[in-house]
Amino acid sequence: MTDERRGGGDAGPGVSYQQTHGVMNDLLDKLKLLDYERHFSEPNNIAPFTRHHFSLPTNASEQFYHFSSLLAWLLGLVGRRFEAPQEFDDPNASVAQIVAELKAIGFDVDALPRHRLKQGYGEHVLYVLDSMTDKALLARKFAWKKPVIVEESDDDHADAIDDDRAELTASRLDDDDAGVAIATNEDDDDEVATGFIDLDAGVGIRTGQPDDVLVSTRDAVEWRLEVERVLPLLKVRVRGGALEDKDWRSRVERMGVHRADIERAMSETRGQLDRLHAEITRALDKIASREKYINQQLERQIEEYRVAQDKLADAQQRYKGSSGSVTELSKILSDVTEELEMVKAKMDERGTSMTDSGPLVRIKQSLQRLKAENVQMDLRMGVLEHGLNAAKMRSRDEMQRDMNAPVGGGSGRGRYATFDF
Structure with missing residues (x-):
């Protein structure tokens, strides 16, 4: 759901109205285009929706049932097989199924709080239904036609002007002073007393000049009877109490x-x-x-009722007193539970480390390497010791040979011999 559609916290009342009532009006028009009254309302025995059905809270369970049933019908129109939840099903399970189905068809379910959908009304419910009606119209390959502008002819315009003039004339006649309207009947005391105007006096008055003499072809008796019959209908009551005032x-x-x-x-x-x-x-x-x-008959019951009320008040007082201790103990329990979880985690970690044979294998491998290195060091030390003993023996032999050599021999070194140690 986009931010423009959801609105923000600083949005005015006009934006909030558009997000609820405006979207509901558009949704109802789109449902009428899908002929939901014949294909959805009648088979499910659901009355047609009003203009504020999903925008205002009325009956939460009924609204959620209508929302889930309508959503299942719209999903069927777009080719999805979704079984409509029953009226008395668990709302949480129904919402979970609805969210999973919406996610499968590409809705951003992270922007749809489940508790908002469980209400059965509001902005998020209207967003889901409006989006699904759009998809259903696309599945029906519905397309808006271009508006047809009907051009008015001159005759229609003239008739409209005549109607306006006639209404204006009638309103002006109604606004005229009542005293002027009855000025010609001033001598008739009965009409003045009752506040009626006898229109019989105006019969036969013409505004224009006739072309020839008019001759009546009706019987005078029948004419008088007809006049007596319609005369009560031709009387007009004067408004405003002008007669009484004058x-x-x-x-x-x-x-x-x-x-x-x-x-x-x-x-x-x-x-x-x-x-x-x-x-x-x-x-x-x-x-x-x-x-x-x-x-008199219920005096004993009344006394028992008063005693029960007193006991109830005492129980409520004890309950209020124990509520504080329950809260404190719950807090202590939560702390102990956290510590227990930490200890369990440490114990699991130590148990894992104790049962792990990797370090032992590495120690054995290190000991084997150390033994091999010790053998090599012993071998090297033996070679070095043998070389050292050989050098000592050679130097000792040379020293003895030099000491046993005659002094002043043919070496030509002189009288005393020199020794190299």
């Missing part, structure tokens, strides 16, 4: 009408309220008596 007589009349309605409704509902009050009173008395009876 005519005090209508306000007084409406106050009288409202008072009569209130008195009539009060007379009808007083008896119902009295009966309801009596029923509520009886129900409250019955509830109070039942509560008193229950309290």
Whole structure:
């Protein structure tokens, strides 16, 4: 996963939104291109995903099951045989299988924390699903088509302008003052009192001049009946309370009408309220008596419950006190375990060195070499000693021969002989 896609710690809220909700929107569009609702949702009895299904945490087990099932389906689309994990399988084993399969198809699994995938939602889950949908679209040989720009004709443009003008005219009519709209019906007190405008007065008014005299072909009785039928639908209520603000007589009349309605409704509902009050009173008395009876029956259990609560509080207090000693002992145990491991390592090293025969073989070889060298040294010493004895014997013979030689002989050396030692 690239750094741009994962984001950094200094990324703003817009980047975080794009990494979750934006990627989820793209993923859902790509799944619709793969027609996942017909090929994945219906066979697995899974409802179609919403726009925030894998971007926000809802139900961790359900989201992980949907993630693993959808990933197995996408792996099948790209030609990989991967059995979808079941809903109640071990999530750790399922995540290990998913990571191994993703590694086999070229994903950088070092950038995918397993605990993030086990959540079933979030940035890493969306990255895996989005990448797999891209691979599935490539396997389907899907290609985006060029956009088709529809050119609007002059007639369509003119119709759009007419519609805009009609809407503008209607909005202007709605924003006009209500008093101006009923100025022509000022003498009709009934319409002023009720706040309605009778549109029957405007029937037959034309803005343009007719070309010839219009002659009606309908019966007057049928026309009157039709007018009486549609007349209530043609009345428009004036907004903003403009009539009440301008005519005090209508306000007084409406106050009288409202008072009569209130008195009539009060007379009808007083008896119902009295009966309801009596029923509520009886129900409250019955509830109070039942509560008193229950309290009397459960007094012993309540006392036992209080005693149990006190014991629980004492146990919790002892547990808190022993937690500190457990932590300290755990630390001591870890230290002792480390020392034990070190001692075991040293013992293994010494045992290996003691059972190793290499040094002994080398010592024997060294002793043999020393013995050979000693033999050679003895031989040399004997040769040297023999040479030395021979030299001594030769020098002794020469000395005796020189001593036994006559003095003044024919050597011509004189009266005394000289000896070389």
